[in-house]
Amino acid sequence: MSRIVLGLALLGLAATVPAGVALAEKVAVRIDKGAFDPAVIKIRPGDTVVWLNTEKRTSHDVVFEDGGRSERLMPDEVFERRFDAAGRHPYRCTPHPQMTGEVVVEP
Template sequence: MSRLSPVRRFAQAGACGICALALMAFAGRAAAGDHVVTIAQMRFSPPTVKVHRGERIVWVNQDLVAHTVSAQAKTFDSGSIAPGASWRYVANTPGSYSYQCLFHPAMRGTLIVEPKP
């Protein structure tokens, strides 16, 4: 059995170390059924996420700098999300919410919350 850490094994398999660390950090952050938005390369991916009322969204920061997830209508605000960290939000009010990173205003996304089916 190999004594290498999972990150080292991943890196030796041809993946970059930063990617391996980001994947390891993310592994425990999102539960089954969560909608995941990745923050990487100074953008939200996917840029638009559609959920039903009561569902949870997790934003995972894979960039090397901090970001925020801040609704323009001030309905939600993550505060600063450090590199390698995540933020969860439960969408309770139907509607369409534009959001951006307050540190990098060109980073924009949309959360669409639909009533429960």
């Protein structure tokens, strides 16, 4: 789903939620030029991170120290993971060990 379509879908959802109710967010991490961008992302419990491989010819994966992992992401493919508990979640790309990142979930 493109970021524009995702943004419009979230705006439509926000219009149906009563004031004062916190919505979970979807936050994007781009995989581009052999790096996760941003490498460190801070979110709240209940938020979802979406990784998008924007490389032209290279596949990547997202592998967490806690055992969670994506399939190999070919160009333009995405992987999503929801984070419910506060904490730090380091991850890496298996075929490219220099590629590392971290999701920090703060209440």
